[in-house]
Amino acid sequence: MAGTLWIVGTPIGNLGDLSERARATLASVDLVLAEDTRRTGRLLQHLGVAVPQRSMFEGNERERVPSVVRALLEGRSVALVSDGGMPLVSDPGYRLVTAAVGAGVEVQVVPGPSAVVAALVLSGLPTDRFCFEGFPSRTAGERRARLAELAHDPRTLVFFESPRRVTTFLREIAAAWGTRRVAVCRELTKVHEQVLRGTAEEVAERLAGGTVRGEVVVVIEGDRDPQAVDMEAGIAEARDLVAAGTRKREAARAVSERTGLSVNGIYRALVDEDV
Secondary structure, eight states, X not given: OOOEEEEEOBOSSOGGGOOHHHHHHHHHOSEEEEXXXXXXXXXXXXXXXXXXXXXXXXXXXXXXXXXXXXXXXTTOOEEEOOSSBOTTSSSSOHHHHHXXXXXXXXXXXXXXXXXXXXXXXXXXSOOSSEEEEESOOSSHHHHHXXXXXXXXXXXXXXXXXXXXXXXXXXXXXXXXXXXXXXXXXXXXXXXXXXXXXXXXXXXXXXXXXXXXXXXXXXXXXXXXXXXXHXXXXXXXXXXXXXXXXXXXXXXXXXXXXXXXXXXXXXXXXHHHTTO
């Protein structure tokens, strides 16, 4: 009988955030896969858990996957953890989970802390719709191109960023999007937790001249351009029509005739929601 692959969320700073279920899971498995075995080893030692570890990080995940799947199929249970937070969220694990699912292995999750969600709810920005963008490119041209693509996205945007580049990134946001509000969340759940709120330029100025340390999450206000808001409302109206039994194209046309919004824009949004 095949074993189980457990995806286990671990603390992003404060060890008190580890759940009892996560503690029990880590104590029960045959193997723990960790980004950094030294860091996870300290966590296991804190828990009083003695379980074999094996490293799995971005550089070796592809080569590790076949042997881990074989172990699972042989009946061993495996826990996947990252250095902190939920595995797979800007961390390794996607290839392993995909391979395990494809091999018919049971995959279960033990939810835990997430820097993405923690920063979002601390930001003071809208939380009803958001998009996680991970780390922006290290290349300035690619960062600017991505900001141009996201310029009219009405959702709150969440980025991870290096403390060495965060001030530069904020100034690029200010140059591209003007007075867009941001929140820079640093060292979440740790002793020196800090949240800076304001426009991108204001926060950049507050960080300039100092040394930024620790893990950083940047939360950015979505585009509140009236046209974008109108389109969002039009899509919502068309979605309600579809739920009542109207065909997508007909719903898009009806809303367009009433509001003047693009038929194709509304229709594409409805179709994309089903993908």
